[in-house]
Amino acid sequence: AQTVTQSQPEMSVQEAETVTLSCTYDTSESDYYLFWYKQPPSRQMILVIRQEAYKQQNATENRFSVNFQKAAKSFSLKISDSQLGDAAMYFCAYRSANGGNKLVFGAGTILRVKS
Amino acid sequence: GAGVSQSPRYKVAKRGQDVALRCDPISGHVSLFWYQQALGQGPEFLTYFQNEAQLDKSGLPSDRFFAERPEGSVSTLKIQRTQQEDSAVYLCASSLATSYNEQFFGPGTRLTVL
Numbered sequence: 001a002q003t004v005t006q007s008q009p010e011m012s013v014q015e016a017e018t019v020t021l022s023c024t025y026d027t028s029e030s031d032y033y034l035f036w037y038k039q040p041p042s043r044q045m046i047l048v049i050r051q052e053a054y055k056q057q058n059a060t061e062n063r064f065s066v067n068f069q070k071a072a073k074s075f076s077l078k079i080s081d082s083q084l085g086d087a088a089m090y091f092c093a094y095r096s097a098n099g100g101n102k103l104v105f106g107a108g109t110i111l112r113v114k115s
Numbered sequence: 116g117a118g119v120s121q122s123p124r125y126k127v128a129k130r131g132q133d134v135a136l137r138c139d140p141i142s143g144h145v146s147l148f149w150y151q152q153a154l155g156q157g158p159e160f161l162t163y164f165q166n167e168a169q170l171d172k173s174g175l176p177s178d179r180f181f182a183e184r185p186e187g188s189v190s191t192l193k194i195q196r197t198q199q200e201d202s203a204v205y206l207c208a209s210s211l212a213t214s215y216n217e218q219f220f221g222p223g224t225r226l227t228v229l
C-alpha cells in the first residue's frame with residue numbers, strides 16, 4: 001500500500017518570503033500522480049498543483065512550484081512571495097495511475113503567514 | 116457553475132443513532148469519492164463510485180457504514196448505530212472519469228457523536 005509522509009506539522013513564513021513544505025511517499029508503482037491540496041479554515045479542499053510521475057519537468061503554477069525527485073520519492077512544495085491568503089493546512093497526496101482512483105493523503109502541514 | 120455540495124454541514128447525533136449524509140457532485144462527473152477526516156489529520160478514503168457502481172469500498176471502517184449512488188448522481192453515506200469514534204468531517208469529492216482528472220471537494224459534513 002502507498003503511504004505519504006509530511007514531516008512538518010507546522011511551518012511559519014514571513015509575508016513576501018519563500019517557504020518549502022516537505023513530502024515523501026512510498027510506492028512500488030512507476031506511474032502515478034502527486035498533488036498538493038490547500039485546505040483553508042473554511043474546510044473546502046482546493047487543488048494547488050499536480051505532477052505526473054512520468055514527467056521529469058517540475059510543475060509550476062504562478063507562485064507555487066514543486067521539486068519532484070522520483071528516485072528519492074520526494075515531492076516538496078515551494079511557495080514564493082508568500083501572502084496572507086496562503087495561510088492554510090497543506091496536504092500532499094498520491095494517486096495511482098493504474099486503475100486505483102483514490103487519493104492517499106499525508107497528515108498535513110499547517111502554514112502560518114506572518115505580516 | 117455549482118461545485119460539489121454536501122448536506123447537512125453540521126450534524127450532532129447521540130450514540131446509537133443512524134445518520135445520513137448527502138453529496139451532490141458536479142453535474143457530469145462520473146466519479147464520486149467519500150473520505151473521512153479526523154480532527155487535525157489528512158482525509159482517509161472510504162469508498163468510490165463510478166456512475167452508480169460502487170467500485171471500491173475498501174476504506175469503509177465497519178459494516179455500520181454504507182454508501183449508495185442509485186442514479187449515478189447524488190450519493191448518500193449512511194452510518195448506522197453511530198459511535199463516538201465516528202466523529203469526523205466527511206468529505207465528498209467528484210471528478211471526470213480518468214485518474215488524471217482533478218477531484219473537486221465539497222465543504223464536508225462535520226459529524227459529532229455524543
